[in-house]
Amino acid sequence: MGKATLTIDIGHASAAGVKPDNEDFFGALIASGSQLIHKGIAIAIADGMSGSDAGKQASHCCVASFLSDYYSTPDSWSVKQAGQKILSATNSWLYSQGQIRYQSTRGMVSTLSILVLKSTTAHLFHIGDSRIYRLRDGVLEQITRDHRVWLANDKNYLNRAMGIEPRLEIDYKTLSLAQEDVFLLTTDGIHDFVTDKQIKTVLEQPLSLTEMAQQLLDTALAQHSDDNLTCQVIKITQIPNAKEDEILSRHENLPFPPPLSPGQVLDGFRIEQELHASKRTQIYRAFDTRTQTTVILKNALGVI
Numbered sequence: 001m002g003k004a005t006l007t008i009d010i011g012h013a014s015a016a017g018v019k020p021d022n023e024d025f026f027g028a029l030i031a032s033g034s035q036l037i038h039k040g041i042a043i044a045i046a047d048g049m050s051g052s053d054a055g056k057q058a059s060h061c062c063v064a065s066f067l068s069d070y071y072s073t074p075d076s077w078s079v080k081q082a083g084q085k086i087l088s089a090t091n092s093w094l095y096s097q098g099q100i101r102y103q104s105t106r107g108m109v110s111t112l113s114i115l116v117l118k119s120t121t122a123h124l125f126h127i128g129d130s131r132i133y134r135l136r137d138g139v140l141e142q143i144t145r146d147h148r149v150w151l152a153n154d155k156n157y158l159n160r161a162m163g164i165e166p167r168l169e170i171d172y173k174t175l176s177l178a179q180e181d182v183f184l185l186t187t188d189g190i191h192d193f194v195t196d197k198q199i200k201t202v203l204e205q206p207l208s209l210t211e212m213a214q215q216l217l218d219t220a221l222a223q224h225s226d227d228n229l230t231c232q233v234i235k236i237t238q239i240p241n242a243k244e245d246e247i248l249s250r251h252e253n254l255p256f257p258p259p260l261s262p263g264q265v266l267d268g269f270r271i272e273q274e275l276h277a278s279k280r281t282q283i284y285r286a287f288d289t290r291t292q293t294t295v296i297l298k299n300a301l302g303v304i
Contacts, residue, residue, distance in 0.1 A: 007238040011209025013217040014230040023048035024230035025059040038075040040118030047187040049109040053102040058110035079123040094163030120242040126171040135182040140200040183234040189227035193220040209233040
């Protein structure tokens with residue numbers, strides 16, 4: 001049997017809706033061979049900001065530049081390093097062009113949400129109010145946060161977006177992948193008009209992913225969406241075995257266990273005395289009940 005590789009299924013739908021032009025943009029690049037191993041699969045969605053002088057050009061630039069430049073970065077770079085360098089350069093260009101061409105901080109502005117799937121890990125880059133959801137084991141979760149400030153029930157504005165400021169502040173996080181995970185990328189023309197319950201119902205239907213995407217779009221239109229509408233649906237159909245560094249990285253950010261008291265047993269170690277405690281480190285003298293020896297346990301950054 002051949003070695004398992006990361007494989008996905010993908011579907012999408014996009015429409016201008018009631019607006020005269022579609023300023024959303026989306027794309028995906030499914031690599032193969034060594035690029036699949038070193039770079040993975042990249043999926044992106046962007047929404048040109050309403051009121052921006054060149055929102056359509058901005059959203060196109062955000063997606064196209066990432067999908068082309070990401071695969072040109074050195075294989076030695078981490079996904080985070082490559083993504084942040086590319087996005088910082090793109091943001092600087094959008095901001096400078098907005099100033100030069102339109103003399104405005106709203107010249108070329110767009111939201112951007114990116115999903116990079118590499119080995120058994122999902123890497124997320126996000127800024128603005130486009131969204132990424134994950135459906136796993138019947139639970140739908142929004143895994144990005146909206147960078148949107150509400151002034152009233154019907155008034156809000158983007159406080160973070162690509163091209164709006166010279167310095168980029170973008171959200172980055174990683175999640176472990178599981179076979180059968182379903183990811184959904186949407187612009188606000190979809191998720192502002194379709195409830196989470198409706199989204200979950202559609203994603204659990206026995207439809208092709210493109211049919212799911214189209215049904216979400218049609219539902220948003222039927223519920224009076226007044227914006228451009230775009231969504232991408234991705235299903236993880238196969239994942240490889242996790243590499244050692246991926247297994248370790250999943251535990252790096254686990255929270256500390258609560259303070260341990262003498263007499264407590266943790267994974268076969270009976271705590272005898274706390275020797276040191278700080279925000280970053282906990283050290284205990286303990287008795288290993290399996291080997292009948294006294295040991296020192298050090299918990300640093302949440303890993304014992």
